[in-house]
Amino acid sequence: MNRSSHQNTYQFLRYILIFLILGVLVVYLGSRKNFGPLQYAQLSLDGLRGGAIYALIAMGFVIVFNVTGIINFAQGAFVTLGAMFTVTFYNLNSPLPKGLHLLLSVIAAILVTTCIGVLVERLTIHPARKSSSLTLIIITVGVFITIQGLSLLAWGAEAHVFPSFTTLEMSDRVYRWLGIVIKAQSFWIWGTMLLVLVCIAYFFNFTLLGRAMRACAVNRLGARLVGISPGRMSLASFGIAAAVGAIGGIVVAPIVRPSYDMGLSLGLKGFVAAIMGGLVSTPGAVLGGLLLGFLENVAAGVTKAGLKDIFAFILLILTLLFRPQGLLGVRKTAIETDGAH
Amino acid sequence: MSVESGLNSKRNAIGWLVMAVVIALLGWVETVQPMGVDFADLTNGIVTMDTMVRVAILTIVLVGLNLLMGYAGQVSLGHAALYGLGAYATSILCVRSGDLLGVPAWVLSSWWWPWLVMIIGMAFAGALAYLVGRPILRLQGHYLAMATLGLGIMIYILFRENLGFQGQHITGTFDGIPGIPRLRVGNFEIWPISRYYFFAWIAALGAIAFGLNVINSRTGRALRAIHDSEVAAQAMGVDVASYKVRIFAVSAILASAAGSIYAHFQTTVSPAPFSFVGSLELVVMAAVGGLSSIWGAPFGVAVILIIKEILRSRLRVVFSGASGEHEVIFYGILLVLIMIFMPEGVTVGAVRRWRLWQRRKREQALSPAQPQAGVRT
Numbered sequence: 001m002n003r004s005s006h007q008n009t010y011q012f013l014r015y016i017l018i019f020l021i022l023g024v025l026v027v028y029l030g031s032r033k034n035f036g037p038l039q040y041a042q043l044s045l046d047g048l049r050g051g052a053i054y055a056l057i058a059m060g061f062v063i064v065f066n067v068t069g070i071i072n073f074a075q076g077a078f079v080t081l082g083a084m085f086t087v088t089f090y091n092l093n094s095p096l097p098k099g100l101h102l103l104l105s106v107i108a109a110i111l112v113t114t115c116i117g118v119l120v121e122r123l124t125i126h127p128a129r130k131s132s133s134l135t136l137i138i139i140t141v142g143v144f145i146t147i148q149g150l151s152l153l154a155w156g157a158e159a160h161v162f163p164s165f166t167t168l169e170m171s172d173r174v175y176r177w178l179g180i181v182i183k184a185q186s187f188w189i190w191g192t193m194l195l196v197l198v199c200i201a202y203f204f205n206f207t208l209l210g211r212a213m214r215a216c217a218v219n220r221l222g223a224r225l226v227g228i229s230p231g232r233m234s235l236a237s238f239g240i241a242a243a244v245g246a247i248g249g250i251v252v253a254p255i256v257r258p259s260y261d262m263g264l265s266l267g268l269k270g271f272v273a274a275i276m277g278g279l280v281s282t283p284g285a286v287l288g289g290l291l292l293g294f295l296e297n298v299a300a301g302v303t304k305a306g307l308k309d310i311f312a313f314i315l316l317i318l319t320l321l322f323r324p325q326g327l328l329g330v331r332k333t334a335i336e337t338d339g340a341h
Numbered sequence: 342m343s344v345e346s347g348l349n350s351k352r353n354a355i356g357w358l359v360m361a362v363v364i365a366l367l368g369w370v371e372t373v374q375p376m377g378v379d380f381a382d383l384t385n386g387i388v389t390m391d392t393m394v395r396v397a398i399l400t401i402v403l404v405g406l407n408l409l410m411g412y413a414g415q416v417s418l419g420h421a422a423l424y425g426l427g428a429y430a431t432s433i434l435c436v437r438s439g440d441l442l443g444v445p446a447w448v449l450s451s452w453w454w455p456w457l458v459m460i461i462g463m464a465f466a467g468a469l470a471y472l473v474g475r476p477i478l479r480l481q482g483h484y485l486a487m488a489t490l491g492l493g494i495m496i497y498i499l500f501r502e503n504l505g506f507q508g509q510h511i512t513g514t515f516d517g518i519p520g521i522p523r524l525r526v527g528n529f530e531i532w533p534i535s536r537y538y539f540f541a542w543i544a545a546l547g548a549i550a551f552g553l554n555v556i557n558s559r560t561g562r563a564l565r566a567i568h569d570s571e572v573a574a575q576a577m578g579v580d581v582a583s584y585k586v587r588i589f590a591v592s593a594i595l596a597s598a599a600g601s602i603y604a605h606f607q608t609t610v611s612p613a614p615f616s617f618v619g620s621l622e623l624v625v626m627a628a629v630g631g632l633s634s635i636w637g638a639p640f641g642v643a644v645i646l647i648i649k650e651i652l653r654s655r656l657r658v659v660f661s662g663a664s665g666e667h668e669v670i671f672y673g674i675l676l677v678l679i680m681i682f683m684p685e686g687v688t689v690g691a692v693r694r695w696r697l698w699q700r701r702k703r704e705q706a707l708s709p710a711q712p713q714a715g716v717r718t
Contacts, residue, residue, distance in 0.1 A: 071483065071486075071487075124677050124681065127681050128680060128681045128684070131680070131681075131684050132414075132684070133482075133483065134410075134414065134415075134416055134483060134486075135680050135684040136680075137416070137483060137486065138416065138624065138628065138676065138680050139676070139677050139680045139681065141418070141621060141624065141676065142625075142672075142673045142674070142675075142676030142677035142680065143673065143677060144673070145618075145621060145669045145670075145672055145673035145676070146669075146670055146673030146674050146677065147673075148669065148673075149667055149668075149669040149670030149671075149672075149673060150670055152667060152669075153667060153670065264617070268490070268494065268617075271487070272491070275487060304502070306498075306501075306502045307498065307502055309494060309498055310494075310495050310498045310499070310502075312491075313490075313491035313492070313494050313495045314491075314495065316487065316488070316490075316491035317473070317488055317491050317492065317495075320476075320477055320480075320484055320487060320488050320491075321476050321477065324480050324484060
């Protein structure tokens, strides 16, 4: 026991060391571009904004993985659906004031996406629930491509526009402070992320359904013995994950110009964030998301914008190589839970 | 059930020979054109020689992927990038290495240089797979899927982003690298397409024979044991992680070889086929063909590529406004259905159902009074 915790500390230090080396490299590259603290602050803030989105999506991965042991690659599709349905509903004509109309479209989009998430579980995961987890993972990959293809059919290949939440116009309000520029939408994103985090924490700790789902995550057979249906919990987990994914897609929509394929890269990044958080812990996923967003944006800033995605996947490989249990993972690891089902 | 002995088993040898003869016959039709009928006429223009060469090339990739998915029980979500490594190794070293690395012109123009490059590419892909796979395959669970996913996207971005090196760009952008020479042996050029068809299929049949023999070797027996029960295999002294790493490296080497053959076939290499979607397509092919069946490889590739050709030419008629990109819907649904109903893949699943049905029929004939009695599932 002592030895393993010792090893754990050593591993963690090694992981930190790698980040330090990368940090030095970043500062060196930044100095070649004459970056001052202002540029770094700006890059970090923008990175944390993206990171909050990754955190939201990562929470969806964690919820499904905890309850079912499946890595749900269809999570990215829920992100696309959330954003695109909101665009569709918002473009409908209505006599309501603009703000209320937007709010209603957002709620409707979240509801529709949740229903789709539930449907996906019933149609694809439930019939194959006795298969190996490899099979189930491939099924979610199939679901992802299907939804992405259908989105292309429904909404076309072009990027859509979406108003920002504060002004309800295409141009967002911008705050300037000591030379740093922050869009008002950033605050919406951070606020939403915190709200969702609190809601999820409340749900899993203080509601009956949430606690039943946790029981299912800890020991599926035991949960069954006390009368919890794992099938129903799996259904609920997909519904919640779809809702959380949709929320992520909706709050990011004013910044990225939503299109049918936005879910691919956002979903993969959310997945990287979930892995960095250890795949079983919601706070870990949030930490992983924020760290990922911050690191990739700073790294892309000092090198080349087109390389932004590469850093996320370098982080993924580094995490898998040096800290597969995730940033916070000490107790239970994703490795152990995977074998349990 | 999934026991496949090597080429020295009678059934596999006959299957291999039949396949070789069919391939040779089709090639003969294209080369000689008896009575003015060429290969495309046989299939009413839907399947061309071009498609057949692609089937051969992807068969090589799929043999490796089937070994990995079916026997090591790991999925690679970045295999298209490993395939791309071979293609880009060939294109960079055959076209650009004069400027980039100062390889003398007489080497570049010699016939053996592309072959050497192919081996270099294979060695590189194998080494990369080994280095990435070794720490990750020690973990239980599907960590390789995640790592290969990351690796695949990273490699794809490197292809696309056209990084500079000593003032020269390495990979080209979305347009890729044109002007890759055809393969030659001495002065014998492996082109027109009918010659390349034979070359690609010889390589593919070689890969199939190799795959069958791997399964029949000591490694293969260990892998089959891992496939049946990892814990039992470990208890019998099989080093599970080491065998998984080896098979991952082998599959990367096969993918890279196929990539080189692809590059010499296309003469232009662009990043598009090596993206994440490309990797998904390979997984769909493996699922169609059968995860633990080497024979499933050419079958899966052929089915998907032919369906793709048909969809490309006919989809517009069925849905107005549908373009080639919509074929992914079909892949997705197909993949989900196969995984739900035949998780071992279509070929293996169909064979298994057939045997079960026959046994059921036999047992019903033996005990007509109790038709359900003998059903074992």
